[in-house]
Amino acid sequence: MRFPSILSxxxxxASPLAGQQRFTGxxxxxxxxxxxxxTARGLPVDPVIEKAIEGSAKGIPAERLTTALRVVVDQLDTxxxxxxxxxxxxxxxxxxxGEFAITxxxxxxxxxxxxxxxxxxxxxxxxxxxxxxLAALGVPPLESVKLxxxxxxxxxxxxxxxxxxxxxxxxxxxxxTPAQAAAGLxxxxxxxxxxxxxxxxxxGPHHGPPPGKxxxxxxxxxxx
Amino acid sequence: xNEREFHPDVKRLLDGEITIADLPPELRAEGEExxxxxxxxxxxxxxxxxVTWRVMAALxxxxxxxxxxxxxxxxxxxxxxxxxxxxxxxxxxxxPSAASNVVTVRFVLVAPGAQHxxxxxxxxxxxxxxxPLVRSGAGDLWTATLSLPSGQHQxxxxxxxxxxxxxxxxxxxxxGFGRRNxxxxx
Numbered sequence: 001m002r003f004p005s006i007l008s009x010x011x012x013x014a015s016p017l018a019g020q021q022r023f024t025g026x027x028x029x030x031x032x033x034x035x036x037x038x039t040a041r042g043l044p045v046d047p048v049i050e051k052a053i054e055g056s057a058k059g060i061p062a063e064r065l066t067t068a069l070r071v072v073v074d075q076l077d078t079x080x081x082x083x084x085x086x087x088x089x090x091x092x093x094x095x096x097x098g099e100f101a102i103t104x105x106x107x108x109x110x111x112x113x114x115x116x117x118x119x120x121x122x123x124x125x126x127x128x129x130x131x132x133x134l135a136a137l138g139v140p141p142l143e144s145v146k147l148x149x150x151x152x153x154x155x156x157x158x159x160x161x162x163x164x165x166x167x168x169x170x171x172x173x174x175x176x177t178p179a180q181a182a183a184g185l186x187x188x189x190x191x192x193x194x195x196x197x198x199x200x201x202x203x204g205p206h207h208g209p210p211p212g213k214x215x216x217x218x219x220x221x222x223x224x
Numbered sequence: 225x226n227e228r229e230f231h232p233d234v235k236r237l238l239d240g241e242i243t244i245a246d247l248p249p250e251l252r253a254e255g256e257e258x259x260x261x262x263x264x265x266x267x268x269x270x271x272x273x274x275v276t277w278r279v280m281a282a283l284x285x286x287x288x289x290x291x292x293x294x295x296x297x298x299x300x301x302x303x304x305x306x307x308x309x310x311x312x313x314x315x316x317x318x319x320p321s322a323a324s325n326v327v328t329v330r331f332v333l334v335a336p337g338a339q340h341x342x343x344x345x346x347x348x349x350x351x352x353x354x355x356p357l358v359r360s361g362a363g364d365l366w367t368a369t370l371s372l373p374s375g376q377h378q379x380x381x382x383x384x385x386x387x388x389x390x391x392x393x394x395x396x397x398x399x400g401f402g403r404r405n406x407x408x409x410x
Contacts, residue, residue: 068400136395
C-alpha cells in the first residue's frame, strides 16, 4: 500500500487547508520541494505535510520548521533503507511507521530487525508503531525490539501487538521498570515459542536452526 | 502547568483494576476525588487514550484466565461502571478493508482554571479550533469523544488557545520543535 504522494501534494494545494493558510508560502515551497524529492525516492510525503501543518499550528518559526521537515525526510530515508535491508520495499505506510519509530528512539538496525521477522509488511507496520510506542513509554529501544520481534515471530495478530503497551503499563503499575516489564514479556513469548515446539532459547524466540556451538545467533528466516 | 495527574494506583482504580479499598490510606482521598470527577462524565461506551491499554490488557487477562464471574463481585462491578471502555466497530473483515477499523476514544484532561481546552493532532490536521473539549462536572475535567481510524496518532491538548500540553498520562515523543506530542496507537 502506498500513500498517494504526488496526489497528496496536489490536493494540499487545492484543499481547504491551503485556503485556511495553514502554512506560509515559504513553508509551502519547502514542503513542495522536499515532497517532490521524497516522492522520487519512493518515500511517503504525508509525514512531511503533517509536520509542516503541525509546526505552523504551533507557531514554529519558518527556519526551525524547515529544519524539522528536513529531519523528517532524513528519517523517512533511514526507515526506507532499513526496511529494504530487512526485505520490505516500496511500502510507504511501513516507511511512515518506521519514521515514527525513529522519532521514538529506535535505530535503523532495529527497523531492519523487525522487518526480518518474515511477517507481512502490514504486520511489521503495526510492529513498528508498537515498538515506537513502547519506547515512548520508557522501554529501552533494544528491549522494545526484542519484545515486538518475538511476538511477530510467534505470528501474533495486530490486536495482540497493540495490547503490548498496555501489558507493559500494567507491569509498571505493579512496580516493574519499563525495561523489566518488556523483558518479562519477552521471556514469556520465548517460553510460548518453546511450548509450540519452536527453537526458542533463553535469549528469545528464534526461527531457523537452534543456536550453534559457536554461540552465534541463528540466522533470520529469508523474507518472502 | 496546573494539569492534574493522578497517582498510578489511582489510575488503576479508575481503570477498574482495583477498588478504593485496595488503595493505601494516604491515597484514598485522591481516589475518591478521581471517582467523583469521573462520575461527572457521561457513561457512554468509550475509552481514553490514557487508559485504553490498561483496559485492553485487563479485558485480555480476564479472557485468558476465564475469570468473568469475578465481574460479578460487587466491588469490581462498581469499578467496572467507572471504567471508560472501548467500543471498537469492526466492519466486515473483507481483506484490506479490515484496516479501516474505527475506534471510539475519549480524551480527558484535568485542567483547573482553564477557560478553554481543545485537542489538536494528526487526526484533525493539528487544528486547535476543530475539536474543543467540553467542561464536565465541577469544572476541572475536560473531555472530548472522537471516532478515530486504527493506526498511530499524535496529539496535544491546547489550553486557552495558546498552551500546548501533552497528555500527562499517555506516552509521548519529541515533536521536533522541542516539545512533546502524545502518542495514541490503535
